[in-house]
Amino acid sequence: MAYRETPMVKQRKLAQKSGLLRAAESLVREGGFAALTIQAVASKAGVGVGTVYRYFNNKDELSTEVFRRATIRELEAVKLALSAELSVAVRLADAAEVFAQRAFAAPKLAWALIAEPVDPAVDLARLEYRKAYSALFEAVIAEGVDSGVLVSQTPSLSAAALVGAMAESLLGPLDHPSCDSLTIVALREFCLRAVGVLYKP
Amino acid sequence: MAYRETPMVKQRKLAQKSGLLRAAESLVREGGFAALTIQAVASKAGVGVGTVYRYFNNKDELSTEVFRRATIRELEAVKLALSAELSVAVRLADAAEVFAQRAFAAPKLAWALIAEPVDPAVDLARLEYRKAYSALFEAVIAEGVDSGVLVSQTPSLSAAALVGAMAESLLGPLDHPSCDSLTIVALREFCLRAVGVLYKP
């Protein structure tokens, strides 16, 4: 055999792939998914267009991967808040707050992840992750209902509604750079009311 | 002068235009905006492609018009519920119910209006109408806060959140043809809680 992939080559390939993903994400941070073209990714990463296709079968695969990675980071942050050692009510409000806080920290990215018109493939991923968010909230709401600290309700509907409320209520404020903290407080309160907190220990 | 538009011609042109809009909307009802191509509209309306361009400057104008007309119908229905001679709380819940009821009556259209990935031009219209919904709810929430039947809150945020909650919570149920009425009841309750009803006269 005259050629075999050495660890060094393997590592360089990994670095190349993650470099492409970085370039792609930074384009999305700047101009949303509309700015994510193969040409732009290639030139930002300093490679030829063809090279991008060595690492991703097609554009959908690249955009979806960018979406997925960014969204998982957000999801994990929310998950963390939801799994703290605190009361159900506080965990729910904290989760909403974390979501909002992070959105305000990177408004364009948040908008791209939440609401930008995107390729159907990316939109499919969006739906998936909306469900993932929903599932996280559903579990905590169900816990609250079972333990009697939340009013009786349909956790799956409340969870989806909460996710929708969080996303939609930020869309306006994300445009303006003002009053983030007021928005966050109002969102916390909305979520707490929506979920029907009975006892506030 | 050898030619002048007679009333008959004028009427025929109006009929032609509304025929094209009908054809377009029926395509959207069947397959969402993805199914809305100029070719399809022309053939469904029984005219040539070129004719479509006699009535609409470009595709964006046509799709936006379809979106606008359909959405205004929904908006008016919600507006009607919000302006009934009933308590603030009941009006809000009724409005959510009307929204949901109508969505279940035409699920594909509802999905197309609420969540389908669409051309940026249509999406812009979507944002506008989200704001319009929001404004309607905001006024009623503000009224409730002022008159002391709702807990103190930021009406603009609550309204946007409510609109988001209504849209998002229907996305799942719209896929399945089951349990519409349970969903609607759960949504009503969610909205009532979210908005913090103090007195229930």
Add this chain to the structure above:
DNA sequence: TAAAGAAGTGAATCATGATTCACTTCTTTA
């Protein structure tokens, strides 16, 4: 150093619909 096996390249091609435009058909009026 030579040959094999990739990775890298970017101009050329493709795909998908929108859009145009030279032409035909219809309507109106004198």
Add this chain to the structure above:
DNA sequence: TAAAGAAGTGAATCATGATTCACTTCTTTA
């Protein structure tokens, strides 16, 4: 009935990016 002024037509063209592929360059091994 003839000429003007539209409306109607659909094959051909355009626009926008994604995708390909023949070729070049790099890496590895014997």
